[in-house]
Amino acid sequence: MASFTPYTYIQCPCHDSTVQGRTADDASPTVSHELNEDDDDGHAFDPRAQRSIFSLYPLEYLLYCDVCHQIRCPRCVSEELVTIYCPSCLFEVGSSSLKTEGNRCTRSCFQCPICIGPLAVQALESPPESAPVLSEGAGTPIPSASWVLTCSYCHWNSSEIGVKFDKPQGIFAQLQKLRYGEDQSKHVISGDSSPTKPESIPDTSKARFAALKSFYGSQTVNANPSAGLSGLGDYGLNSPGALTRIMSIYSGNNMNGLKQKNKPTIMREADSHNEGFRLTDLDESSAISQLRRDGMDGTITSAQAKVQVEEGAQFADQLWPIPYLLRTKRSKRCPVCRHIISKPEPKVSNTRWRIRLAANNNAIPTISIKPLNPPPGSGSGLLRPMRPAQFLLTFKNPLFDDVKVTLATPATTPGRFASRVTVLCPEFSIDANPDNDMYLDDVLKDGEKERQRQRGDEGIHQAEAGKIWERGRNWVSIVVEVVPASLRLDPSSVSFRTEGGSEPDLSTLREDEDILEIPMFVRLEWESEASHDQVGATISREKDAREKRELAYWCAIGIGRISQE
Amino acid sequence: MSSNTGPTSLPHRAVSSIRAGAHSTVAPAPQTPARPITSTLGSPSTSSRVDDDPIVVELGSRKLRLGFAGDAAPKRIVAFSPDQQRRTGDFRLWEPDFASQWRGRASGKPWGADHELWRLDIRGQDLALVGDKLERELRDAFFKYLLVDSKPRKVTLVLPPTLPIPLLSSTLDTIFHHFHAPTISLLSSPVMAAFAAGTRSGLIIDLGWHETTVTAVYEYREVQSWRTIRAGKLLVEETYEFLLQAVRGQLTTARAEQIEDRLRDEALSFEECEEIATRMLWCKKAARQPYRKMAEEGLPTVHEHEEEVEDEIPPTEDHSLMTITLNSCKPPTTVEIPFSQLAEPCETTFFEARLSPSCFDDDELPVHLLAYRALLQLPLDVRAICRIFDEVSILAEENSWDPVRGKGAEQCKAKSKFKRDSARQESNGNIPIVLQSDTTSSDGEAAEPPVKTADVPQEVDQVENLIKRERNYKPPVQGFLRAIDSLGPWCGGSLATQMKAPALATIDREIWLQQGLNGASRPSEVDVKTGQRQTTGLYSSSSSASNSSSTSSSSSSSNSHDEASQNQHQEHQQRPTIAPRPNIDIKHIRQNPELYEKNCLERNYKVQSTYPARINALFAQWQARQKDGRSLRERSNALRRQIANPATIQHEDEAENGAAAGSQQDRSQATDSISHPPGYGSMRDVRTMTKDELLEEARLLKQTLSTIEGDEARLSTEMTDLALAIPNMTDENTPRGDEPRVLSYINEPHPFD
Known part of the structure; x- marks a missing residue:
């Protein structure tokens, strides 16, 4: 807690559009909405407002569309699947099998239900030496199942829930079988045809679901098929049922139509076990007695329940190993121009990108923050209330063009505690990011910078309004002076802000309220070569044409934590 | 849920008629809500269906369940928690002493508020924030658990029985804007719970987070629901x-x-x-x-x-x-x-x-x-x-x-x-x-x-x-x-969607973007189902015709506020084209103004209580206009005929006039003395007039007539608007007045009585 790393968050401009979409809701006359409308006017960006949580991103998360010249955050890109794979075995899964097999790894990758560590298959006792010999007979499973899943971290193993496996491969299938009984397809008895074996449906929800589904299916078929269709408009034109329907439309009052009128068929209710109908067993005494027996330790924590694949586990012996969730690699497109702005290598094992227009390499200068005069000994590292402190913001330009930067901040930070902020040099320009070819220049400039730095170290260098502090190849440092607010909950204090004359909010300090965070509006302007690819032949003739670009966004700069004295 | 407030949720009759309309499944129609997927010959659509499995989302204030239609269980269950409400890139969660610092995190908010997506009391709630939270969770679930890409997909929402409309609107907005769903279908969770139990009717007790609801479902319709905060x-x-x-x-x-x-x-x-x-x-x-x-x-x-x-x-x-x-x-x-x-x-x-x-x-x-x-x-x-x-x-x-x-x-x-x-x-x-x-x-x-x-x-x-x-x-x-035992609403929703049962309401993205943007929650069209929350005023009169109308007094006090505001919107907003036409028996209102006035007062619609009288006044004006206009119209017709066909034989004309007059008589009230309107006398003049004179007079008449017709139109729309704003007749079983009447005691009477 004591340590604090300065940070920069950038607000993606896409947030505006969503706000507009929302404020148009006139049916929701809440106060907050009115506030939002104010936000739209562009002045009061409050990084503390709850909504800005969702629109602020660290620079590394942002992409940049170089066709639209716009920042793209994870919320405003459209994504496409490239590869689906299991993070544990790195096996690639086809998107079609995703539909049938679900979103979990169906091989042998499992997570521990207790600690979510990876599980390994281990032989229980001595490996069954006779097993390979005996196993020819298809119908004779080895009676002594002797493989278990174990967690090497917490030493849980699957025998705790009574699960052992016959063979060390295909654990997923074996587990399904153990858990849900036989293959489910057998239970999907079509229709209500006589319940052959009512007990055959196990009490798992999956089986019930399948039973219900087939029940409804059969009901709707029996209840004349065309009746079901009539109200359903465009569905199923491609199915044979549509023919029937069309026939009945054109043939007028044929038999079918008459029949329907006379006797509207009613779908009946499910009422047998086979159809997925089940009376609840209201007797919970076994659960209660188990609770009594096992106490708190016998129940599972909510975190454990959350990672289970199915809901409903209550006791530790109801925890099942969790098959690994599949993961995807996805490429991202700009939603406006459909340009690909990020595309990974499709191979699972390759972590590189084919295309990646990250915002920090393509448009937005990185901002790094450090105190101008680090306090000797760096005691607590906290800012002291009401004492001016100066910070160096260093902007580093990733572009190959000179960039003109304009900064704006509110004079005081928003929120209950208003710290004062002064940017000493709100307008400056940063030199281009040098090409690698210009090595010599770099070296020369570096030497210059060195000299500058020496000068700075002499201490004569004073922060001066309107002047940048330091300049390098493609970077510029400026000074920001802050006067941290006092965190005392004292309405009479200067820095304590009361909203609109209402009751001062004297509730205790909230999380992160002690962080001095500066909302800063950054506007970049630069000239670059006109992008030929997009505009076409006419313009590409004049190769030297320069195009003026600009980009503006809000960012939130976390400077430091104010000490509470 | 006292007998005073009465049944809060029996939907208005008009609403139920909507339900019976195109989109409702849950419609009364006893037949199959579902269409056989496995229809007769095994439809070829099965393979293609896989591609566009709709996504079923069950919304609650604590949890969200998502999955594909046809799955037996949701693929992802999200419980809202403060951890999801951090900035991207904020990894404090993993700091070792994070858990012990909950006090700082919890301060300044209602207890546990971070764990809820919304509160049912939407006053002062930031709906956009709700949308943001929802969007983040949905995005996370879509990309990490459902593993789908950004392709638009149909969405089915399973909603609790009484979801405030602003919340619903915010939800729909989020889904349409961020996920580009072409359509969203709404289903009601009690009905789906019944569906998932394999039954058509039932009393569903849902121990929820904010409130427990007891909902009666009959033939896949919500009949009524009661709630209590014991949840x-x-x-x-x-x-x-x-x-x-x-x-x-x-x-x-x-x-x-x-x-x-x-x-x-x-x-x-x-x-x-x-x-x-x-x-x-x-x-x-x-x-x-x-x-x-x-x-x-x-x-x-x-x-x-x-x-x-x-x-x-x-x-x-x-x-x-x-x-x-x-x-x-x-x-x-x-x-x-x-x-x-x-x-x-x-x-x-x-x-x-x-x-x-x-x-x-x-x-x-x-x-x-x-x-x-x-x-x-x-x-x-x-x-x-x-x-x-x-x-x-x-x-x-x-x-x-x-x-x-x-x-x-x-x-x-x-x-x-x-x-x-x-x-x-x-x-x-x-x-x-x-x-x-x-x-x-x-x-x-x-x-x-x-x-x-x-x-x-x-x-x-x-x-x-x-x-x-x-x-x-x-x-x-x-x-x-x-x-x-029911499999739960999510599963019901999944089943129903897969069976392609028509939903309670289906909202089209295009329509939402058009209408939704300026008229955000347009409950009328957006969700028929939430019709319950929606005021009687909107459609009021459709059922007002029958004295014995069975509409329950639907509005509890909490609703009335909504209603008023909605009524206002209603005035200047175009009704969506797909909304059902209100059909009001204004005559009944005119004939029984006192009845309606009393009803308004009883239901605390002060403003509306004057409407019946105003309607009558307007009607009188309208009638006067009609009367004024009639002679002019006749004259104008005569002129027109003369201009068009000066050679018309006289007796034909007369015959026509006679017939016209006769029919007018039928139409007009007995008081009208116009059997032979003045125009009839001047009819001869028409024949003697020159063409220019005819044209001139016709022009004048047309002007006058158009003002009269304008007035008439204005008056009649005004009457309709007023009639629409009048609440439905209160059911006779609803207790009137503010004096509670003890019907009976359950168990022993209160000691202080």
Whole structure:
């Protein structure tokens, strides 16, 4: 807690559009909405407002569309699947099998239900030496199942829930079988045809679901098929049922139509076990007695329940190993121009990108923050209330063009505690990011910078309004002076802000309220070569044409934590 | 949920007619809600269907369930928590001492507010924030769990029975804007719960987060719902108090009433309370055998499965100490609580047996009473089906209530089946919380909701009567009270969507973007279903024609506010083209202005109470215009005819005129003396006039006529608007006035009476 790393968050401009979409809701006359409308006017960006949580991103998360010249955050890109794979075995899964097999790894990758560590298959006792010999007979499973899943971290193993496996491969299938009984397809008895074996449906929800589904299916078929269709408009034109329907439309009052009128068929209710109908067993005494027996330790924590694949586990012996969730690699497109702005290598094992227009390499200068005069000994590292402190913001330009930067901040930070902020040099320009070819220049400039730095170290260098502090190849440092607010909950204090004359909010300090965070509006302007690819032949003739670009966004700069004295 | 507020949710008649319309599944039509996918010849669409499986989203205030239609279980269940509300890239969660600093995080907000997606009280709530939270969760679920790409997909929303419209609007907005869903279908969660249980009707008790709702579902329609705040949230708070007592070492039943600062050192965090509520609490069994027996004697038909008494060692007597470790207080402690005590919070929250039933407020009835009351009231609502409800009430007086329930229900064939669904969690609040110790009920699971256990004898009632089903292979089950296990609304939604059952309402993206942007929640079209919340005013008059109109007095006080504002919008906003045309019997209003006025006043529509009079005034004006216009029109017609065909033979003209006059006479009131209008006399002039004169006069007449017609149109729209704003006639069963009238007492009267 004591340590604090300065940070920069950038607000993606896409947030505006969503706000507009929302404020148009006139049916929701809440106060907050009115506030939002104010936000739209562009002045009061409050990084503390709850909504800005969702629109602020660290620079590394942002992409940049170089066709639209716009920042793209994870919320405003459209994504496409490239590869689906299991993070544990790195096996690639086809998107079609995703539909049938679900979103979990169906091989042998499992997570521990207790600690979510990876599980390994281990032989229980001595490996069954006779097993390979005996196993020819298809119908004779080895009676002594002797493989278990174990967690090497917490030493849980699957025998705790009574699960052992016959063979060390295909654990997923074996587990399904153990858990849900036989293959489910057998239970999907079509229709209500006589319940052959009512007990055959196990009490798992999956089986019930399948039973219900087939029940409804059969009901709707029996209840004349065309009746079901009539109200359903465009569905199923491609199915044979549509023919029937069309026939009945054109043939007028044929038999079918008459029949329907006379006797509207009613779908009946499910009422047998086979159809997925089940009376609840209201007797919970076994659960209660188990609770009594096992106490708190016998129940599972909510975190454990959350990672289970199915809901409903209550006791530790109801925890099942969790098959690994599949993961995807996805490429991202700009939603406006459909340009690909990020595309990974499709191979699972390759972590590189084919295309990646990250915002920090393509448009937005990185901002790094450090105190101008680090306090000797760096005691607590906290800012002291009401004492001016100066910070160096260093902007580093990733572009190959000179960039003109304009900064704006509110004079005081928003929120209950208003710290004062002064940017000493709100307008400056940063030199281009040098090409690698210009090595010599770099070296020369570096030497210059060195000299500058020496000068700075002499201490004569004073922060001066309107002047940048330091300049390098493609970077510029400026000074920001802050006067941290006092965190005392004292309405009479200067820095304590009361909203609109209402009751001062004297509730205790909230999380992160002690962080001095500066909302800063950054506007970049630069000239670059006109992008030929997009505009076409006419313009590409004049190769030297320069195009003026600009980009503006809000960012939130976390400077430091104010000490509470 | 008192009898005063009356049934809050019987949808307006107009709404129900909408339902019957194109989009409703849940429509009354008894036939199959679903279309066979496996239709006759095995449709070729199966393979292509896979691609566009709609996504089923069940919304609750605590949890979100997502998955593809046709799956047996949701692929992703999201519980909202503060951890999801951090900035991207904020990894503080992983710091070692993170958990111990919950006090800082929790300060300044209502207790547990971070764990909710929304509160039902939407005053002061930032709806855009709700949208943001929802969007983040949905995006996360789509990309990490459903593994879909950004391709637009159809979405089916399973909604709790009463979701405030602004919340719904915000939700729809989020889905349309960020996920580009082409259409969103809305389903109602109680109906889906019934569907997932395989039944058509039932009484669904949903122990939610903010409130518990008891909803009667009949033939896949929500008939009515009742609610009480005795739900998950209260349980967690109760648990907090309970644990706090335990920490302090005084396990007494007496509680400190005042709300204390929940951030003190000894206080416990919401997370921990909830966890313990889920893990350790349990619920007692019904304690009142005697009633049960009576019920059995009186009503042999009633099956009470649940009721077997099987206490070997009653858990209630068990005083062995359970150890609970509490980490969130400072310093962490371990408390030992007798097992029997652990049932306390649950008992207090849901049943509160210690207090007499007469001392509960309307919104805090214990769950069992609420269910009972629901059953009692049900017949009224469904009166169409049951004419016998008088008998029921007589029965009610004569018998102890248990039987009443059974019988009344039976006779009425009101169907309430009772499924108590375990799914309880879901609905409003989707509460994750499980109620009992055992708990965690999941909906789908076999796990019987603990509550049931708990349920007191009254559970019996919960059970249900099935109603007639007509064409069954098997004899219908009637008159039984059964507790039925449901797979839960999500599964129901999944099934229904896969079967392509038409939804309650389907909203098209295009329409939403057009209409939704300026008129955001246009409840009228957006969701028919929430029609319940929506005011009678909107469609009011459609049913006002019938004096005996059966619309329930739908608006509870909370709604009335909405209504007013909506009415205002209504004035200047174009109705969407797909909205049903309001069809109002203005004549009835004109003829019975006092009746309507009285009705308005009774329902506290002060402004509207003047409308009937205004309508009459407007009507008089309109009539005057008509009268003025008639002669002019005739004259104008004559001119037109003359201009068009000067050679017309005279007697033909006369014949026509005579016929016209005759028909006018028919139309006009007897008072009209216009059998031969003045124009008739001047008709001869027409023939003598020159063409220019004719044209000139026709021009003049046209101007005058157009102003008159403009006036007429204005007056008639104004009348229609006023008529639309008048609330429906109050059902005669609704108590009038503000003086409560005691109908009867349940159990003993209040001691202070």
